[in-house]
Amino acid sequence: xxxxxxxxxxxxxxxxxxxxxxxxxxxxxxxxxxxxxxxxxxxxxxxxxxxxxxxxxxxxxxxxxxxxxxxxxxxxxxxxxxxxxxxxxxxxxxxxxxxxxxxxxxxxxxxxxxxxxxxxxxxxxxxxxxxxxxxxxxxxxxxxxxxxxxxxxxxxxxxxxxxxxxxxxxxxxxxxxxxxxxxxxxxxxxxxxxxxxxxxxxxxxxxxxxxxxxxxxxxxxxxxxxxxxxxxxxxxxxxxxxxxxxxxxxxxxxxxxxxxxxxxxxxxxxxxxxxxxxxxxxxx
Numbered sequence: 001x002x003x004x005x006x007x008x009x010x011x012x013x014x015x016x017x018x019x020x021x022x023x024x025x026x027x028x029x030x031x032x033x034x035x036x037x038x039x040x041x042x043x044x045x046x047x048x049x050x051x052x053x054x055x056x057x058x059x060x061x062x063x064x065x066x067x068x069x070x071x072x073x074x075x076x077x078x079x080x081x082x083x084x085x086x087x088x089x090x091x092x093x094x095x096x097x098x099x100x101x102x103x104x105x106x107x108x109x110x111x112x113x114x115x116x117x118x119x120x121x122x123x124x125x126x127x128x129x130x131x132x133x134x135x136x137x138x139x140x141x142x143x144x145x146x147x148x149x150x151x152x153x154x155x156x157x158x159x160x161x162x163x164x165x166x167x168x169x170x171x172x173x174x175x176x177x178x179x180x181x182x183x184x185x186x187x188x189x190x191x192x193x194x195x196x197x198x199x200x201x202x203x204x205x206x207x208x209x210x211x212x213x214x215x216x217x218x219x220x221x222x223x224x225x226x227x228x229x230x231x232x233x234x235x236x237x238x239x240x241x242x243x244x245x246x247x248x249x250x251x252x253x254x255x256x257x258x259x260x261x262x263x264x265x266x267x268x269x270x271x272x273x274x275x276x277x278x279x280x281x282x283x284x
Contacts, residue, residue, distance in 0.1 A: 092119050094143035095136075110136050110144040115177055120144030125160040132160025132167075135179065137205050139274070152202075152209040153182045166190065170199050170208040173247040183210035188228060196232050199223045201249065203277045218252045220280035226250040239281050241270040253281030 090103035096119045098109035104119035108127065111117035112135070120143030122133035128146035134154035136144040147153035149162035158167045161182035168186045171179040184190065185197035191212035201208035201223040208223065218224060218233045229238030233252035237260065240248045254260070255267035261283035271279040 094119050094121065095141040097138070108144070112177060114175070118143055122146050125156045128160070131162065132156060132182070135207070137207075139206070140204075142205070149182055151182055151184070151211070152207070154207075155180055155182050166210075168210045170210055171201065171206060176246070177206065179207045181207060181209050184212045185210050196225070196228045198225055198229065198232050201278065203272060203274060220252050220254055220282075221278055222252045223278060224250045224252050237281070239270060241272055241278075241281075243272040249278070251278045251280055255281055255283050 090098075090100075090105065092098055092104045094104070094106060096104070098104050098117045098119050099111075101107050101109045103109060106119055106121060108120055108123050109117040110120045110123050110133075116138060118136040118138045118141070120136050122128055122144050125132040127133055131147040131149035132153055132155035134145050134147045136142055144154075147160075149155070149160055149165065151165060153161070155161055155167035158165075161167050165182040165184065166186050167180055168183055169178055169180050170183065171177070188196050191197050195212040195214055197210055198213045198218065199208055199210055213232050215231050216234050216236075218229075220233075220235055222233070224230075224233055224238040226238065226240060229250050229252065230236050232238070235252060235254055237253050237256045238250045239253050239256040240250050242248050249272060251270035253270050258266050261267050265283045268282050268284045270281040273279055
């Protein structure tokens with residue numbers, strides 16, 4: 001949505017109930033990047049509490065408008081709703097902020113509710129031939145692109161994923177954004193005995209991938225599931241971190257509470273840094 005990066009704030013975590021129990025991820029090739037906040041001059045105004053779920057208006061074949069929020073889940077907005085496209089093609093290149101399809105050279109303005117729109121290659125999986133549509137990241141002016149359905153690729157359904165991969169929600173910020181990508185699993189039932197399904201986030205791109213991991217194998221700073229994460233983390237600790245009271249993620253950390261630390265030490269909670277990623281909790 002903007003040509004330059006946003007001002008990034010590191011927020012300390014707080015324990016509490018989580019609307020989505022997920023954690024941090026390296027960025028795979030063709031990762032399914034989520035739409036990010038509509039911002040100007042490097043700010044991120046929509047990542048504030050109280051944002052409402054948005055939908056956009058999309059064109060039908062007759063040139064009229066029809067409602068299509070393109071969301072793969074019940075919460076938030078994920079896939080880009082096509083905006084109205086009255087008239088001829090526009091001149092905005094991919095990565096530009098947009099409201100309507102006709103503003104873009106590609107004729108594709110990927111709109112994600114409250115997060116706004118950005119010109120790109122696709123709005124939905126049906127715009128792509130051999131995979132799905134990887135969502136844009138307006139925070140970095142990264143446009144939507146068609147992918148090959150490999151792990152981490154954006155998707156709306158399993159049909160966009162290759163090799164038997166499943167399309168699952170890896171990041172859900174209620175009423176703001178939902179990131180769905182191709183991965184190994186949707187829950188523990190999709191994994192082998194001794195493995196659990198854990199999130200692997202790419203915080204800087206607001207996306208990630210779900211994968212099966214062996215118990216006790218995840219290092220500090222890796223995302224984890226709030227419920228099953230402690231068994232997956234090598235430390236045995238998977239505390240929550242709170243970003244601006246907007247969303248919570250769980251992160252493998254050295255400690256969960258002060259009692260997990262030595263004498264005269266306290267447990268510093270994990271943090272979410274939109275520029276650096278997840279910061280694990282540690283005894284200080």
